Structures are given as structure tokens and as C-alpha cells.
Amino acid sequence: MSREEIDRRLERLKGEREQITRVLLELEAHQGYQLLKGARLTGVTERRWIDINGRMATLWKLFDAHGKVLGEAEELRARHTKPGQVQLAELTRLLTGTSVELVSGEIPLEERTLLGPTGEWLTLEGVVQRMTPLYEETAGMVASADEIWSALLTRLGEVEETARAVEALHGSLAIREPDFDRIAGLLAAVGETARSDPLSLSSGGRADTSRIDEIGRDLAALRGRLEDAVRIRDEHDERARAIANAIELVETAEHEAAQARETVLAKIASPALPDLPAVSASLRDRLAALEGLRGDGRWLELATRAAELERTVATALDQARETTGLVTGLLDRREELRGRLDAYKAKAGRLGLAEDTALTELHQRAHDLLWTSPCDLRGATVALADYQRAIASRAEGTSR
Structure with missing residues (x-):
């Protein structure tokens, strides 16, 4: 190599070495590397760290061997500002030849034998080529461990x-x-x-x-x-008052259902009535039991029991109101039939059938059933239907 070629090669190799130095130091400073280095490791991770640590040691040994030869070349070039053929030949050997000797620990396991090798010779570029995949694998192992650990x-x-x-x-x-x-x-x-x-x-x-x-x-x-x-602890007083108020609503609804039942029994003959709800007293007992749990500091149980009681009270209120509706529905049915009877009578009048004796008798029968207490709803319904059919029949005859 000429002096100019040697100087250019030296400059490039020094730049590469600075880059390699920076990359290796960054790897050692990596959070994952520092975590592995400083932690008390066991099992799989300990074995992985031993592998990573061994790889890093090999990288630094290769780096040092590379630096030793490059340093010799720099020193030789510095001593001879105008190197002769001997110096140029030596510089060429150092920079491009197999000038880097690796001891056995730096040689990959798969390239060793039982009897050696005792050493291996590489070029400076060969050392970098040897370091590159080793670095990439090591960096990948460090990054993977860091990602998993993080x-x-x-x-x-x-x-x-x-x-x-x-x-x-x-x-x-x-x-x-x-x-x-x-x-x-x-x-x-x-x-x-x-x-x-x-x-x-x-x-x-x-x-x-x-x-x-x-x-x-x-x-x-x-x-x-x-x-x-x-x-529950912080809001118990307010929540207990709300539950008590809801229980009062249940009690009122139950009372209204009982009153409606008495009215229906007096005004409707043989009514089919649902059973009356009567749970307000037991609900009050359950509310009182919550105070016992509160006094014992059994907050978890109190939270569960209070929520259950709230749901039970809401269900009881719905059932009591539904029962009242079912009971009063019989009275509503009677009022509906009375209204229909009046409407049919008005229709008969419009058709000129007000003096029809048979219709009058049918109307009177339905009227007596609907305005007699207790009212026979089933009989009144039949009588009203007879009255309706009779009017319809006469209306059809008149139209002909």
C-alpha cells in the first residue's frame, strides 16, 4: 500500500474503532444490562446473564486485540513521517493482513478441537466481522430481557x-x-x-x-x-333512612291492597283475589339487624346485607302495588261494564228501540246485576252481552 492509502486506511479504522467503542459502552450502560448486572439472579435469568456476560467479555477481548494491532500501526506510522518500503510493507501487513492473534478463549467453541487451536489469526476487518454478529446477538438478548423485565x-x-x-x-x-x-x-x-x-x-x-x-x-x-x-360505613345513616322510607312505602302499599280487598269483597261477588302481601314487618326486622352488624364493625357483611335488603324492599314494593292493581281491577271492570251498558242504551234510543219491551228487560237485568252489591261480574258480563246482541239483531232488521 502507498503512504496515502495507508493514511486513509488508518483514518477509516480509527473512525470505526471510535464507533465500536461508543456502541459497546452504550450496551453496557443499557438499562437492561445494568439490571442484569446488579440484580441477585436465579434460574433461567441467571443462566442468561452468564451467557451475556461471557459474550461481553469476548467482545471486549476482541476489541482489545483489534486495538493493540491498530495501535502498533499508528505508532509505526508516527515514527516514520516518510516510511520506506520496509515500513510500508509492515503497515500493509498490520492493516490488511492476518495480524490479529486470538487466544483460545476468543475463538468460537464450534471452531475448537481437543488439541487446539492454541490461537487464530484474523485481519482487522475480520475481527470486526467476528464482533458484529456477537454484538447483535448480545444486544438482542439484553433488549429482550429488559423488555420482559420491564x-x-x-x-x-x-x-x-x-x-x-x-x-x-x-x-x-x-x-x-x-x-x-x-x-x-x-x-x-x-x-x-x-x-x-x-x-x-x-x-x-x-x-x-x-x-x-x-x-x-x-x-x-x-x-x-x-x-x-x-x-357503607360512611353513608350508612343516610342509606338506612332511605331503606326505612322505602319500607314505609311497602307498608302503605300493603295497607292499600288490604283496603282494596275489603272493598272488592263487599262489592264483587266471589272474586278471585291474589294473596295479600305482608312483608313490611319482616323487612323492618332485617333493617334492625343491620344496626347490629354496624355495631360489631362487620362492614363487609353489612355492605352485602344492605344491598340485598334494598333489592328485597324494591321487589316488595312492586309486588304490593301490583297486587293493589289486580284487586282494584275488578272494580275497574265493573265500572267499564256500567259504562258500556249506558252506551248500548243510548244506541238503542238512537235506533228508536227505547220502547222495545224485550230490550228493556235485558237492560234492566244487566243494570240490576251491575248496581247490586256484591256484583256478580260474570253474570253481568253475560247479561250485557245478551243486551248488546239483541240491539245488534234489531238494528240489522231495521236496516233491511
């Missing part, structure tokens, strides 16, 4: 925050949910694994948070129940 620790942190919230709720309520200790034990175990052996909690190169997620769901459900209990 995902696990992020999800773990969220679930642990929920666990702390549950613990605080326990303190606020002065109770201890029995299931919490079991869940907390599972969380501690998976947390230890996530911090010391995160790669054992991975699948297909991605973090497997299923165990943490399941614990998170259990804690979230427990937190929800405890928050309901806190809300």
Missing part, C-alpha cells in the same frame, strides 16, 4: 399498589379479610420470581403476566368489596 415489573408494581390500598382499607375498617393473606402470599412469591428470574415468566420472547394478572383481579375484587364497605 413489563413484569410495571404490572407487578400496579398489583402491589392495589395490595397496599387493600392493606390501608383494612386499617381504616379495623378488620382483616381472611383471603387477603393468601393472596398477599401469592403476590410475594411471584414478585420474588419477577425480580430474580423474570425470564422464567416469559413465553415466546414476551412477558407472561398471567399469574400477576390473576392475583391482580383477586385483589381488585377484594378492594372493591372493601371500598363498598367503607362507603
Whole structure:
């Protein structure tokens, strides 16, 4: 190589070395690398770190061997501002020939034998080519481990925050949910694994948070129940008053149903009546029982019982009002039949049938049934139908 070619080659190789230095230092400074380096590792992750650490050691050894030869070339060029043929030949050998000797530890395992090799010679470019896939594989392993670890620790942190919230709720309520200790034990175990052996909690190169997620769901459900209990505690007086007011509405509705039943029994003959609801007294007993739970600080049970009582009271109110409607419906039916009778009589008058004796008798029979107490609704319905048919028959005859 000429002096100019050697100078250009030296300049390019120095630039490459600066780039390699920066990349290797960035890899060592990578968050994932630092986490692996500083953590107390076990299992799969420990074995992966041993592999990564060995690869990094090999990269640095190759880097040092590369630098040693490049440094010799720089020193030789610096000593000879006008190198002769001997110096040019030596510089050419150093920069382009197999001038870098690798000891056995730097030689890939698959290229070794039982008897050696004791060493291997590479060009400077050959060293870089050897380092490139090794670096890429190592960087990929570090990045994958970091991604898995970060995902696990992020999800773990969220679930642990929920666990702390549950613990605080326990303190606020002065109770201890029995299931919490079991869940907390599972969380501690998976947390230890996530911090010391995160790669054992991975699948297909991605973090497997299923165990943490399941614990998170259990804690979230427990937190929800405890928050309901806190809300029940803080809002109990107001809620109890609302339930008491609703029970009063149930009692009023039951009273109205009973009164309607008495009226119907007096005014309607042999009515088919539904059973009267009578649950308001038992509802008041259940409301009183809630105060006992409150006094004992049994907030979780109080939350459940109060919600159940609210639903029961609402159902009871609907049933009482429905019963009243069914009972009073018989009276409404009687009023409907009376109205229809008057309408048919008016129709007969318009048709000039007011003096029809047979129609008058049919009308009187229906009228007597509808205005007699107790009223025979079934008989009145039949009588009204007879009266209607008779009017229709006479109207048809008149039109002919």
C-alpha cells in the first residue's frame, strides 16, 4: 500500500474503532444490562446473564486485540513521517493482513478441537466481522430481557399498589379479610420470581403476566368489596333512612291492597283475589339487624346485607302495588261494564228501540246485576252481552 492509502486506511479504522467503542459502552450502560448486572439472579435469568456476560467479555477481548494491532500501526506510522518500503510493507501487513492473534478463549467453541487451536489469526476487518454478529446477538438478548423485565415489573408494581390500598382499607375498617393473606402470599412469591428470574415468566420472547394478572383481579375484587364497605360505613345513616322510607312505602302499599280487598269483597261477588302481601314487618326486622352488624364493625357483611335488603324492599314494593292493581281491577271492570251498558242504551234510543219491551228487560237485568252489591261480574258480563246482541239483531232488521 502507498503512504496515502495507508493514511486513509488508518483514518477509516480509527473512525470505526471510535464507533465500536461508543456502541459497546452504550450496551453496557443499557438499562437492561445494568439490571442484569446488579440484580441477585436465579434460574433461567441467571443462566442468561452468564451467557451475556461471557459474550461481553469476548467482545471486549476482541476489541482489545483489534486495538493493540491498530495501535502498533499508528505508532509505526508516527515514527516514520516518510516510511520506506520496509515500513510500508509492515503497515500493509498490520492493516490488511492476518495480524490479529486470538487466544483460545476468543475463538468460537464450534471452531475448537481437543488439541487446539492454541490461537487464530484474523485481519482487522475480520475481527470486526467476528464482533458484529456477537454484538447483535448480545444486544438482542439484553433488549429482550429488559423488555420482559420491564413489563413484569410495571404490572407487578400496579398489583402491589392495589395490595397496599387493600392493606390501608383494612386499617381504616379495623378488620382483616381472611383471603387477603393468601393472596398477599401469592403476590410475594411471584414478585420474588419477577425480580430474580423474570425470564422464567416469559413465553415466546414476551412477558407472561398471567399469574400477576390473576392475583391482580383477586385483589381488585377484594378492594372493591372493601371500598363498598367503607362507603357503607360512611353513608350508612343516610342509606338506612332511605331503606326505612322505602319500607314505609311497602307498608302503605300493603295497607292499600288490604283496603282494596275489603272493598272488592263487599262489592264483587266471589272474586278471585291474589294473596295479600305482608312483608313490611319482616323487612323492618332485617333493617334492625343491620344496626347490629354496624355495631360489631362487620362492614363487609353489612355492605352485602344492605344491598340485598334494598333489592328485597324494591321487589316488595312492586309486588304490593301490583297486587293493589289486580284487586282494584275488578272494580275497574265493573265500572267499564256500567259504562258500556249506558252506551248500548243510548244506541238503542238512537235506533228508536227505547220502547222495545224485550230490550228493556235485558237492560234492566244487566243494570240490576251491575248496581247490586256484591256484583256478580260474570253474570253481568253475560247479561250485557245478551243486551248488546239483541240491539245488534234489531238494528240489522231495521236496516233491511
